[in-house]
Amino acid sequence: MRIDVGSVLRHSANLPYADLVTRSTGAAVRRCIEAELSSLAHDDVATLDFTHIGMMDYSCADEVVAKLLLDLARRGGRPSSLVFHGITDAHLEAIEDVLLHHGLALVVHFADGAARLVGAVSEDERVLWQLVHARGTYLVDDLARDSARNSADVLPVLEALLDRRLLRRDGFTFAPIGVAS
Amino acid sequence: MTAVITVPSSLDDLSFELVLDQLAAHPADAKVIVDARHCTFASPYGLTALLTLAQTRSERPAFLPPEDADKLTYWARAGFFRYAEEVYDVQGSVPRPRSTSESDVLLEITPVVKSDDVHTVVERIKDKATQILTNRLHLISRATMGFTMALSEACQNIVEHAGRGGWVMVQVYQYRKRLGGRHAVVIAVCDAGLGFRRSLESSPRRPLTDRWDDGFALETAVVNGVSRYGDPGRGQGLKGIRGYVHRWDGKLSVRSGTARIALVPPWDDDVPRRDNLAPFAGAQLQITIPEKSAA
Structure with missing residues (x-):
C-alpha cells in the first residue's frame, strides 16, 4: 500500500496546506494514516510517500513519523514494515532529530532505487543493514563472513533490525524491506 | 495621573x-503614554514587544x-500601526502600510493566535x-529549511x-558593528501570555527546587527541553531551535x-543569563542567523 501523505493532508485531514507544520496538523494527519494502515495484513509493507509535502517541522515530524513508529512498535501492529519515500532535505532535518530523540530509525527509499537508514542505529546495525540492502538477501553465515564478524555476534544485531522493522525475514535469509526478493 | 514611558532612540531586545x-x-x-517620538531605530523585537x-x-x-517621516513610514511598512491601533490609542495620523515586497522586511508583523496562523x-x-538566506546570507539549502522550521x-x-495571541516579525539587517558588515536575518516572536514559569507550574514535570524562579524555568524549558506536557515528544521545538542556531553560528x-x-x-558580547529584570508578562524570543563568514 502506498499512502500519499500530501493527499492525506489536503483531503483526508481536510487541511488546505502544502507543509507539515504544527503539532495539531501532524496529529490529524497521523490519525488518518493510522486509519489507512489498520486495513493492512500483518505481513504487508506500507510506503509513506512525502513527495507532495513541502517542509516539515519538528512537531509534525514527532507526530507523523515518531508517534507512528512508536505505536507500531508498541502494539506490534500492522503493517509489518513502513517504508518512507519522497524524503528530501526539507524533511530530513526534523525527521532525524525526532528519531534520535526517541531512539528510532527508519528506511528511506529514493526515486533512483537507493535507500538510506536514518535515525538512531549502531555502527553494527548500519554495516549489516547496508550489506543486506546491497545484495538483496543474506544468510547469517554469509553475512558474518562478508562483514568480518562471527555469526554469533551478527545474529542478535539482525534480530534487532527485524524487531525494529528495518529488515524482514525471507525464509532462512534476511532481506531489505519494501523490496521484492 | 498619566505616566510617560519614553522609548529609547534605538529600540532592540536590550534597550527594551x-x-x-x-x-x-x-x-x-x-494610564500610560508610550512616547516613541524620538525613536530612530526599532528592531523586530522592539516593534513586536511594544x-x-x-x-x-x-x-x-x-x-x-516617531516624528521622523522615514521612520514612521518604516513602522507602517512593518505593519506596526495596523495592530497598534487595536491595542493603543495612537495619537496623530500614521501612513498607510505599503507593500514590503522590495524591502528587507521578510515578514511584516503578523499576529499568531491559532495553529492556522503558523501555516x-x-x-x-x-x-x-x-x-x-541563499543569495544574501550564502547559506546552504538545508539552513533555509531549518530557518523556516525554527x-x-x-x-x-x-x-x-x-x-493568548502574540506577534512575529522577520527582517534582514546589515550588522556593521558586530558582524563587520555581514548581513543577518532576525526573527522576533513576542507574546504577553503565561510565560515559561507559569506554564511549567501547571505541570507535574516542573522541577521541585527551592531555586524555582523565571530564570530556572527558562533554563528548564530552553536548555533542558522540558515541556509542561507529559508527552515525551514535547519540548523538541525549542531544542530544535537551539540546535539550529548553534549549527549556523x-x-x-x-x-x-x-x-x-x-x-x-x-x-x-551578550551574557548567557540575566535575572531580576523588570517584570514583563509572557515570552519574548529572538533568533539571529548571520551571513556565512567568508573565512
Missing part, C-alpha cells in the same frame, strides 16, 4: 529593558509615533526566506503555551517574566 524599567513603577491599571506591552495594560495606553506565516515566508516552532510556542535569546537567557555566539 529601559522601557520595562520605566513601566515597572506603574500598576497595570495606570505591541505586547499594550496587551499587559488593563487601561488602554496611548502611543506617540500562514510559513506559507508567506518560505520562498522569500530561501532566496534571501520560525514555525517559535510561533507554535505561542499557540501551545501562551494562552546564530544567537538565541528568550525573555520571560524577570529573566532572560541567551545562547551567545563568539561574535556577540
Whole structure:
C-alpha cells in the first residue's frame, strides 16, 4: 500500500496546506494514516510517500513519523514494515532529530532505487543493514563472513533490525524491506 | 495621573529593558503614554514587544509615533500601526502600510493566535526566506529549511503555551558593528501570555527546587527541553531551535517574566543569563542567523 501523505493532508485531514507544520496538523494527519494502515495484513509493507509535502517541522515530524513508529512498535501492529519515500532535505532535518530523540530509525527509499537508514542505529546495525540492502538477501553465515564478524555476534544485531522493522525475514535469509526478493 | 514611558532612540531586545524599567513603577491599571517620538531605530523585537506591552495594560495606553517621516513610514511598512491601533490609542495620523515586497522586511508583523496562523506565516515566508538566506546570507539549502522550521516552532510556542495571541516579525539587517558588515536575518516572536514559569507550574514535570524562579524555568524549558506536557515528544521545538542556531553560528535569546537567557555566539558580547529584570508578562524570543563568514 502506498499512502500519499500530501493527499492525506489536503483531503483526508481536510487541511488546505502544502507543509507539515504544527503539532495539531501532524496529529490529524497521523490519525488518518493510522486509519489507512489498520486495513493492512500483518505481513504487508506500507510506503509513506512525502513527495507532495513541502517542509516539515519538528512537531509534525514527532507526530507523523515518531508517534507512528512508536505505536507500531508498541502494539506490534500492522503493517509489518513502513517504508518512507519522497524524503528530501526539507524533511530530513526534523525527521532525524525526532528519531534520535526517541531512539528510532527508519528506511528511506529514493526515486533512483537507493535507500538510506536514518535515525538512531549502531555502527553494527548500519554495516549489516547496508550489506543486506546491497545484495538483496543474506544468510547469517554469509553475512558474518562478508562483514568480518562471527555469526554469533551478527545474529542478535539482525534480530534487532527485524524487531525494529528495518529488515524482514525471507525464509532462512534476511532481506531489505519494501523490496521484492 | 498619566505616566510617560519614553522609548529609547534605538529600540532592540536590550534597550527594551529601559522601557520595562520605566513601566515597572506603574500598576497595570495606570494610564500610560508610550512616547516613541524620538525613536530612530526599532528592531523586530522592539516593534513586536511594544505591541505586547499594550496587551499587559488593563487601561488602554496611548502611543506617540516617531516624528521622523522615514521612520514612521518604516513602522507602517512593518505593519506596526495596523495592530497598534487595536491595542493603543495612537495619537496623530500614521501612513498607510505599503507593500514590503522590495524591502528587507521578510515578514511584516503578523499576529499568531491559532495553529492556522503558523501555516500562514510559513506559507508567506518560505520562498522569500530561501532566496534571501541563499543569495544574501550564502547559506546552504538545508539552513533555509531549518530557518523556516525554527520560525514555525517559535510561533507554535505561542499557540501551545501562551494562552493568548502574540506577534512575529522577520527582517534582514546589515550588522556593521558586530558582524563587520555581514548581513543577518532576525526573527522576533513576542507574546504577553503565561510565560515559561507559569506554564511549567501547571505541570507535574516542573522541577521541585527551592531555586524555582523565571530564570530556572527558562533554563528548564530552553536548555533542558522540558515541556509542561507529559508527552515525551514535547519540548523538541525549542531544542530544535537551539540546535539550529548553534549549527549556523546564530544567537538565541528568550525573555520571560524577570529573566532572560541567551545562547551567545563568539561574535556577540551578550551574557548567557540575566535575572531580576523588570517584570514583563509572557515570552519574548529572538533568533539571529548571520551571513556565512567568508573565512
